[in-house]
Amino acid sequence: xxxxxxxxxxxxxxxxxxxxxxxxxxxxxxxxxxxxxxxxxxxxxxxxxxxxxxxxxxxxxxxxxxxxxxxxxxxxxxxxxxxxxxxxxxxxxxxxxxxxxxxxxxxxxxxxxxxxxxxxxxxxxxxxxxxxxxxxxxxxxxxxxxxxxxxxxxxxxxxxxxxxxxxxxxxxxxxxxxxxxxxxxxxxxxxxxx
Amino acid sequence: xxxxxxxxxxxxxxxxxxxxxxxxxxxxxxxxxxxxxxxxxxxxxxxxxxxxxxxxxxxxxxxxxxxxxxxxxxxxxxxxxxxxxxxxxxxxxxxxxxxxxxxxxxxxxxxxxxxxxxxxxxxxxxxxxxxxxxxxxxxxxxxxxxxxxxxxxxxxxxxxxxxxxxxxxxxxxxxxxxxxxxxxxxxxxxxxxxxxxxxxxxxxxxxxxxxxxxxxxxxxxxxxxxxxxxxxxxxxxxxxxxxxxxxxxxxxxxxxxxxxxxxxxxxxxxxxxxxxxxxxxxxxxxxxxxxxxxxxxxxxxxxxxxxxxxxxxxxxxxxxxxxxxxxxxxxxxxxxxxxxxxxxxxxxxxxxxxxxxxxxxxxxxxxxxxxxxxxxxxxxxxxxxxxxxxxxxxxxxxxxxxxxxxxxxxxxxxxxxxxxxxxxxxxxxxxxxxxxxx
Numbered sequence: 001x002x003x004x005x006x007x008x009x010x011x012x013x014x015x016x017x018x019x020x021x022x023x024x025x026x027x028x029x030x031x032x033x034x035x036x037x038x039x040x041x042x043x044x045x046x047x048x049x050x051x052x053x054x055x056x057x058x059x060x061x062x063x064x065x066x067x068x069x070x071x072x073x074x075x076x077x078x079x080x081x082x083x084x085x086x087x088x089x090x091x092x093x094x095x096x097x098x099x100x101x102x103x104x105x106x107x108x109x110x111x112x113x114x115x116x117x118x119x120x121x122x123x124x125x126x127x128x129x130x131x132x133x134x135x136x137x138x139x140x141x142x143x144x145x146x147x148x149x150x151x152x153x154x155x156x157x158x159x160x161x162x163x164x165x166x167x168x169x170x171x172x173x174x175x176x177x178x179x180x181x182x183x184x185x186x187x188x189x190x191x192x193x194x
Numbered sequence: 195x196x197x198x199x200x201x202x203x204x205x206x207x208x209x210x211x212x213x214x215x216x217x218x219x220x221x222x223x224x225x226x227x228x229x230x231x232x233x234x235x236x237x238x239x240x241x242x243x244x245x246x247x248x249x250x251x252x253x254x255x256x257x258x259x260x261x262x263x264x265x266x267x268x269x270x271x272x273x274x275x276x277x278x279x280x281x282x283x284x285x286x287x288x289x290x291x292x293x294x295x296x297x298x299x300x301x302x303x304x305x306x307x308x309x310x311x312x313x314x315x316x317x318x319x320x321x322x323x324x325x326x327x328x329x330x331x332x333x334x335x336x337x338x339x340x341x342x343x344x345x346x347x348x349x350x351x352x353x354x355x356x357x358x359x360x361x362x363x364x365x366x367x368x369x370x371x372x373x374x375x376x377x378x379x380x381x382x383x384x385x386x387x388x389x390x391x392x393x394x395x396x397x398x399x400x401x402x403x404x405x406x407x408x409x410x411x412x413x414x415x416x417x418x419x420x421x422x423x424x425x426x427x428x429x430x431x432x433x434x435x436x437x438x439x440x441x442x443x444x445x446x447x448x449x450x451x452x453x454x455x456x457x458x459x460x461x462x463x464x465x466x467x468x469x470x471x472x473x474x475x476x477x478x479x480x481x482x483x484x485x486x487x488x489x490x491x492x493x494x495x496x497x498x499x500x501x502x503x504x505x506x507x508x509x510x511x512x513x514x515x516x517x518x519x520x521x522x523x524x525x526x527x528x529x530x531x532x533x534x535x536x537x538x539x540x541x542x543x544x545x546x547x548x549x550x551x552x553x554x555x556x557x558x559x560x561x562x563x564x565x566x567x568x569x570x571x572x573x574x575x576x577x578x579x580x581x582x583x584x585x586x587x588x589x590x591x592x593x594x595x596x597x598x599x600x601x602x603x604x605x606x607x608x609x610x611x612x613x614x615x616x617x618x619x620x621x622x623x624x625x626x627x628x629x630x631x632x
């Protein structure tokens with residue numbers, strides 16, 4: 001079970017990472033296209049080699065249409081997809097100085113408590129996000145340039161948010177189990193370095 | 195209880211939660227929705243807000259610079275650029291007294307120019323420089339302290355993730371902030387080098403010697419650094435000259451370092467996955483804090499606490515300089531306990547309105563940029579102050595032979611150098627601002 005959850009979290013992170021990589025490439029292509037377009041219109045090239053300049057512009061080279069909107073939509077999905085790995089590795093930023101003076105069992109209790117609260121919150125976020133998505137489905141909102149429905153982006157993020165919720169619920173359950181049995185069910189039960 | 199009082203009460207509650215080890219983003223989130231609940235007399239407002247708040251935070255175009263810079267830093271650690279930087283610096287400085295440590299600082303500064311994270315800089319440079327330092331007879335605590343301090347250059351020298359967050363919170367121009375951070379960053383490196391030369395005179399046994407490297411070899415080593423120079427000028431120069439937006443600059447940087455890593459042959463699929471996982475973990479951690487901070491700040495804005503606080507400071511007629519010094523001291527103390535990003539997200543919405551109404555004899559934009567750089571430096575000091583200086587832990591974990599108490603002792607010299615630099619930058623704002631177009 002724990003292994004499967006870790007695999008799920010890693011898979012989500014990799015999917016998010018691939019989506020991030022695609023966005024990086026998309027932005028670079030857009031920058032290059034815009035650069036080539038500017039170069040084709042520049043006085044340097046139109047003066048030196050008007051034929052070449054016309055040819056360059058004639059290829060229709062330019063920035064990727066609506067790259068901005070794709071980055072926003074894709075980035076939302078990416079971040080949602082990154083949540084599970086942070087959750088399962090216990091990598092959220094915390095202040096441990098004061099609790100480090102308390103006993104191990106008190107610490108285990110505190111960590112479990114916050115893990116449960118965090119899980120409730122992530123599930124709440126997922127539900128509210130779903131409501132937000134249904135709102136976008138009903139009002140038919142589309143993006144400005146590419147005119148794709150905004151709810152598509154919400155839906156992709158929602159899928160990732162559901163995965164985050166599943167992993168979060170598992171983490172909370174694993175912490176409770178750990179408290180009861182004294183065994184370790186998560187990779188970083190001592191709290192990670194971030 | 196009035197909304198304003200709620201705002202004041204929320205702050206100690208938040209701190210108690212954080213000190214009881216609540217994830218910082220979670221604590222801010224809870225205080226935010228709790229505050230909105232009591233202020234509005236019900237859950238309607240925050241439930242409505244949550245419909246789109248998460249999506250709009252995660253899809254923010256200006257925040258998307260963060261995963262891209264983090265990915266760039268991960269690729270940079272794989273690209274072999276850290277090794278060539280260290281070799282080049284070592285060939286020029288290595289033969290001096292404490293020279294290998296100075297070279298480590300120089301290499302950290304170079305690496306900081308393509309990496310926006312202190313922890314990644316400290317970890318990467320340690321892998322390269324720590325064995326060399328030990329080989330030439332540098333003492334354990336001195337070596338680890340040097341690298342921990344050098345690591346902070348990752349954030350001080352642009353690009354810098356913290357400056358991006360500051361720019362977004364205060365609605366300042368990222369390009370100008372990067373430019374302003376440049377000279378203070380170089381000063382930091384210089385300060386550390388001076389610190390090293392003082393340290394080896396106070397503790398002559400802490401450093402060994404190394405023979406001089408011949409000039410042709412030096413030139414060769416210097417030429418090997420070209421990818422770093424190219425990437426830095428392309429990313430930071432391109433952003434500054436307006437060739438592209440900061441997000442585009444980060445994408446270009448990530449792609450560029452990715453290509454360098456690919457060409458160097460170290461970017462296999464397995465290693466690519468490792469860098470993705472590291473990027474994912476830090477990104478999610480940061481965005482979760484940003485999300486919580488966003489909710490908490492919208493509650494604070496509603497309660498008008500920041501406004502009341504700045505009115506109070508102005509009506510009391512405190513000298514602007516006193517207020518500034520108090521705020522910086524606050525960061526120094528809290529930096530010993532809390533990570534820099536959480537601290538910035540938590541406090542800038544409260545402190546910045548206060549600073550912006552005070553008269554420092556400069557334009558508001560200049561005050562904002564100068565204050566940003568000062569805050570950046572003081573929160574980074576927190577990375578090397580005991581007991582929870584993150585850089586110290588990371589490096590000590592890589593050098594098991596050195597007890598952390600030795601690192602603590604040696605790092606005090608570097609902290610002193612940081613404090614001197616902060617004082618200089620407070621007294622002479624022009625050092626930070628002179629590069630900016632008037």
